[in-house]
Amino acid sequence: MTMSAVYLDHNASAPLLPEARDAIVAALELTGNPSSVHGHGRALRAAVDSARAQVAKLAGATREHVVFTGSATEAITQAIVGGAKALGVGGIVVSAGDHTAALKAAEATGLPVTSVGLDSDGYIRLDQIAAAMAQADSFGAKLLVSVHLVNNETGVVQPIDRIEVMVGASPHYLFVDAVQAFGKVHLEFATRAPDMVAVSAHKIGGPAGIGALLVKGHADQVRLIPGGGQETGRRGGTEAAALIAGFGAAAEAFPAKFYAANVSELIRTTEEAMRNMAPDLVIFGEAAERMGNTSNFAVPGLTSAVAMMGLDLKGVSVSSGSACSSGKVGPSHVLKAMGVPADLAECALRLSLGWSSTEADVEAFLEAFSAVLGRHRERRGNAAIASRAKVDAGFAFSDAAAR
Numbered sequence: 001m002t003m004s005a006v007y008l009d010h011n012a013s014a015p016l017l018p019e020a021r022d023a024i025v026a027a028l029e030l031t032g033n034p035s036s037v038h039g040h041g042r043a044l045r046a047a048v049d050s051a052r053a054q055v056a057k058l059a060g061a062t063r064e065h066v067v068f069t070g071s072a073t074e075a076i077t078q079a080i081v082g083g084a085k086a087l088g089v090g091g092i093v094v095s096a097g098d099h100t101a102a103l104k105a106a107e108a109t110g111l112p113v114t115s116v117g118l119d120s121d122g123y124i125r126l127d128q129i130a131a132a133m134a135q136a137d138s139f140g141a142k143l144l145v146s147v148h149l150v151n152n153e154t155g156v157v158q159p160i161d162r163i164e165v166m167v168g169a170s171p172h173y174l175f176v177d178a179v180q181a182f183g184k185v186h187l188e189f190a191t192r193a194p195d196m197v198a199v200s201a202h203k204i205g206g207p208a209g210i211g212a213l214l215v216k217g218h219a220d221q222v223r224l225i226p227g228g229g230q231e232t233g234r235r236g237g238t239e240a241a242a243l244i245a246g247f248g249a250a251a252e253a254f255p256a257k258f259y260a261a262n263v264s265e266l267i268r269t270t271e272e273a274m275r276n277m278a279p280d281l282v283i284f285g286e287a288a289e290r291m292g293n294t295s296n297f298a299v300p301g302l303t304s305a306v307a308m309m310g311l312d313l314k315g316v317s318v319s320s321g322s323a324c325s326s327g328k329v330g331p332s333h334v335l336k337a338m339g340v341p342a343d344l345a346e347c348a349l350r351l352s353l354g355w356s357s358t359e360a361d362v363e364a365f366l367e368a369f370s371a372v373l374g375r376h377r378e379r380r381g382n383a384a385i386a387s388r389a390k391v392d393a394g395f396a397f398s399d400a401a402a403r
Contacts (some may be wrong), residue, residue, distance in 0.1 A: 005315040006364045010203070010354030011152050011180060011294060012319055017205035017257070017355065023051075023249035024207060027242035028173075034239045035230060044241045051248025058251040059199060059214055060188035067213045067234045068244055072179045072200035073101040075213035078224035078235070079175045079196040080105035083144050086128055086221040087173055090141035093132050095124045095148065096337035101148050103333075114143075118337040122156035122285040126163065133172055143172040153334045153350060154285035155294025157185075168193030173219070179203055179211075183254045184291060187214075195219045201243070205257075205355055206250030210243035222301040257355035264292030266353055266362050271295055271367050277373055282344065284335060293354060296335075298347035302376045307349055310375065314368035319350050 007015065011123055018392060019365065032040030034048050049147050052063045069075040080092060080102060091112040094102055106113045116128035136143045145167050150157050160176065166176040175196045178187055182199040195216050202208040210299070215222060220234065226237015275281045280284075284296040299307075299398070304320035311318055335345040351365070 004188045006361045006368075008351050008353060008357065008361060008365055009317050010357070011155075011209060011350065011352035013202045015356050016356045017206065017250050017253050019253040020201075020206045020246040020250040022111060023047075024242045024246040027245040030241070030335045034241050036230070046219075047241050047245045048239050051244045054248035054251045055199070055212055056394070058183055058187075058191075058255070059197070060186060061190050061214050064232075065189060065216065067215055067231050068212045068239060068247075069213055069235055070209060070237075072177075072198050073213035074204075074224065075198035075200075075211045076101045076175075077105040077108070077166055077211050078175055078222060079088050079198060080144065080146055081108050082222040082224040082394060083173065083175065083196065083219065084109035084111055086179075086223065087144060087219065089144045089173065090139070091132075091136060091143050093129060093143050093145040095146075097122065097124065097151055097153075097334045098146060098148050099152060099177055099179070100333075102148070106146065118334070120339050121288040122151060122154045122334070122338050123288060124158050125164070126159065126166065129163065130166060132362045133166070133170060136172070137170075144175060145172055146175045146177070148177040148180075149185070150178075150291045151285070151334060152180045153332055153348075154288075154296045154338075155180075155290040155292075155352075156285040157181075157289045157291055161163075164193035180291065180294075183251065184258060184293070196222065196246050201247035201250055204250050204254040206254075207243045207246040210240060210247045227323045254355060258293075261353065261355055261357050263353040263357055265297050266357060266359065267292055267351070270351065270362050270366065271297070274369065277366075277370055282340065284340065284348065293357075295351045296348055297351075298344055298349065299373065299376070300344060301380065302373070303346050304349050306376070307347075307369075307372055310372035311365070314364075314371065316365050316368045318365070320348055 030043050032044050034041060034044040052066045056063045056066050069078060084269045091114060092106040092109055093114045094106045097114050097118045114132045117125045119125060128146060133143060147158060147163055149160055174194045176194045178197050179200045183204040196219055197214040200211045223234060230236055230239055271283060278299045280300055282298045308320060331345045332348055335348055361381055
């Protein structure tokens, strides 16, 4: 089996940045526990503290806001499950397009869960959030409202300013999954309305296995894993200093490299070229504001499973959506929430570019996509000829029988 030479699945996981690799190796060469007070421990604590400052800077937060977790999924679960326990809320609001991690965490709280829909462009239905809040207000209950800032499948950027105005001025709490937005948009956590925000390392060229939850002081009692007092008591367990160091280095290096890759222009030219090849191409969320690195599209009749296999054989890696479904290729809950017909959703493919993406990568994808599209049309043509031949044979049999 040959490894795909062209990687266009950054929303699943970005390639490790050299700066992150160097920081990880340097931290691995240190010995000890970051909580130890001797010299070895202090050296590791310094690496953790430095990374905390780097992550905080990129998030527009203070170091005190940053709680390191074992993944973004853990950060999301801490915010929702831990928040449900600590904040005294009576229910959870999620959107039907939220990441599965948020949807499962909401279920795990045991509280009533209100799922608000998406419109056909992929935007969260703000009227439904307002209705849920109004109903809770009538009972004197508080809600934890969970929304994603950038959809991981379609790249649609949610109207977070309007959501902040709605929830920030209310007695309800706001949690934002910013995993796909971190490093690409200005979060300015310290001055914005969200009470908690989840971010991840491996989406920005850091290592997998480390994430962070940004927490405002009034939500500081939100816990998930009790332990020995690490992360100022907010997340138990010895800090993974090497992974944290890699996270910090990635947070510092990623933005400049991401924008230098000019991914928005690469996506624009890719979509234009695909549409020239396939005029019936459908781009999901096309009318919405999208993160410039993401394109989720479909050619009717060309299933994602067939297309992905064909592209992979050409050395090109793309996906059909979220990578968090045990490698399973299946219909997207995001596209379903947008009202996309099931047969079209089964044809969805996602391109997601990042800091290492180049024009050569896009050209290789377009060449491979053209070949896959050609085989698809050839198969459809052969199927149509076979179907017509079968019909003609049926007519001939009927004529013979009549005679």
